[in-house]
Amino acid sequence: MRPWIVQATELFEDYAGNRWMKCDWYWRPHETCLLVNVDTNTRRIPADLHAKRLFKAAKGSFDTDVSLYSAERVVTVEKRQPGTGPPEEDCYWYESGYDQKFASFEDCSDEPPASKAKWAGAR
Numbered sequence: 001m002r003p004w005i006v007q008a009t010e011l012f013e014d015y016a017g018n019r020w021m022k023c024d025w026y027w028r029p030h031e032t033c034l035l036v037n038v039d040t041n042t043r044r045i046p047a048d049l050h051a052k053r054l055f056k057a058a059k060g061s062f063d064t065d066v067s068l069y070s071a072e073r074v075v076t077v078e079k080r081q082p083g084t085g086p087p088e089e090d091c092y093w094y095e096s097g098y099d100q101k102f103a104s105f106e107d108c109s110d111e112p113p114a115s116k117a118k119w120a121g122a123r
Helices: 114-121
Strands: 005-014 019-025 032-037 055-057 071-077 091-096 102-104
Antiparallel strands (some): 005 019, 005 055, 019 032, 071 091, 091 102
C-alpha cells in the first residue's frame, strides 16, 4: 500500500491492463485525489481513454487493508457539445456498486447533470 493513501474506494482496470483507483489523501481527508494510475501514480486519464468504452469493474484484492468496491456502470458526460472540445475536457462518471451514488473521475460536480436522470434511474 502506498504511504500517502488512506483508502482506495474503487479500483478500475481498462482493457489495456492499466489499473486506476479513486483514493483519499491521508493529510487532506476532506479532499479526494480523484483517479490515480495504480502502477505509475499518474493522476490524469489519457485523452483517448473514454470511460464508457474502455472501463470495466475490477474485483479483487488490491491490498489487505484497502477496501475495494466495483463500479456497476461507467458513462462519459461531455461538458461541451460533441465535437467542440478535446476529450480531456469530458467528465467521466461512474455509479458505485457500494453506495449507489454518482461521482466524477475528473473535476466536475459530484452530481450528474439533469439530462442523465433517466439513465441514472434505469436498472
